[in-house]
Amino acid sequence: MFPEANKGFSYEDCKATADWLMAQTDVRPTVGIVCGSGLGGLADMLKDQVAFNYKDIPNFPQSTVHGHAGRLVFGTLRGRPCVCMQGRFHLYEGYPIQKITLPIRIFKLLGVETVMLTNAAGGLNQDFKVGDIMIIKDHLNMPGFSPSPGTFCVISLGTALVFILTKPSTCPSTSCPRRFGVRFPCMSDAYDRELQQLAMDVGQELGYGDFLKEGVYCVLGGPSFETIAECRMLHKLGADAVGMSTVHEVIIARHCGMKVFALSLITNQAVTDYDSEEKANHEEVLQTGKQRAEQLERLVSTMVTKIEHNNNYA
Numbered sequence: 001m002f003p004e005a006n007k008g009f010s011y012e013d014c015k016a017t018a019d020w021l022m023a024q025t026d027v028r029p030t031v032g033i034v035c036g037s038g039l040g041g042l043a044d045m046l047k048d049q050v051a052f053n054y055k056d057i058p059n060f061p062q063s064t065v066h067g068h069a070g071r072l073v074f075g076t077l078r079g080r081p082c083v084c085m086q087g088r089f090h091l092y093e094g095y096p097i098q099k100i101t102l103p104i105r106i107f108k109l110l111g112v113e114t115v116m117l118t119n120a121a122g123g124l125n126q127d128f129k130v131g132d133i134m135i136i137k138d139h140l141n142m143p144g145f146s147p148s149p150g151t152f153c154v155i156s157l158g159t160a161l162v163f164i165l166t167k168p169s170t171c172p173s174t175s176c177p178r179r180f181g182v183r184f185p186c187m188s189d190a191y192d193r194e195l196q197q198l199a200m201d202v203g204q205e206l207g208y209g210d211f212l213k214e215g216v217y218c219v220l221g222g223p224s225f226e227t228i229a230e231c232r233m234l235h236k237l238g239a240d241a242v243g244m245s246t247v248h249e250v251i252i253a254r255h256c257g258m259k260v261f262a263l264s265l266i267t268n269q270a271v272t273d274y275d276s277e278e279k280a281n282h283e284e285v286l287q288t289g290k291q292r293a294e295q296l297e298r299l300v301s302t303m304v305t306k307i308e309h310n311n312n313y314a
């Protein structure tokens, strides 16, 4: 675990970071973008950039994964003020979940209304091909089958973690999530349906019909890729793609009332056959990202131009 990794995510810490950022830039983003593995080129599309290395931002974790540059970039995308995480954090990097989702709460405090997330994922749906873009319509939160996503309330008493049941106003925890939203957030509407439709429409307009799909994303803890038996099980459970991120960010974004759009680039085919010679690897993931980056960037940036302030769609 990194020094400082276990603190710096209270409401006051998030507010201090947001205030620090707002003092350094005049950009007031309404759209926040998170770039998945090898998909950081999206950030380079922003004009009039003001960029910060994560290491220079108070309370921010550091990126440790190849393909995640570790920069927070402010700017405009075809005139719309945006902020873009060029690199995200994952559970397997050793950070607590509150830390990996901290930037999403900072997005909220910066004024972001819509969050757009991208990731690299393995395809489980047999109709998917490497290079397909999957609009995420729902998720399976495997690590979340035990309480996890940073929306629960804990106070640290020595080494013990104690769940408390107090009202927000009386909660002694400085990391109380109820400063951001309700205790039991609804997830049946996690992925905004109008934004999914917008993505389909924009994709059709751009001629992406052949490789634009929709489906269910399943998050696992990583960093190992799945066994054959695991891939078979996940497919049977209803997952179309499997990855190691995004879902925790989605939960935190919905918890504090932001709209969410997310997509997966299918960077590799999950292996479901014992005779297969295929072996999942990060190099292939990054390579597929490079090949499809331009189309993915065009899809997201065109969508951004059609999202009006207050989340209406032009």
Ligand SMILES: O=P(O)(O)O[C@@H]1C[C@H](O)[C@@H](CO)O1
Binding pocket: 035, 036, 037, 038, 065, 088, 090, 118, 119, 120, 121, 222, 243, 244, 245, 246, 281, 282, 285
């Ligand atoms: O940040 P994302 O979810 O795009 O990263 C995926 C999952 C692992 O971090 C990595 C595996 O290649 O890519």
Ligand SMILES: Nc1nc2[nH]cnc2c(=O)[nH]1
Binding pocket: 120, 121, 122, 123, 220, 222, 224, 225, 226, 242, 243, 244, 267, 268, 269, 270, 280, 285
């Ligand atoms: N868990 C998981 N994450 C990925 N990220 C990119 N490809 C994969 C994959 O096959 N499995």
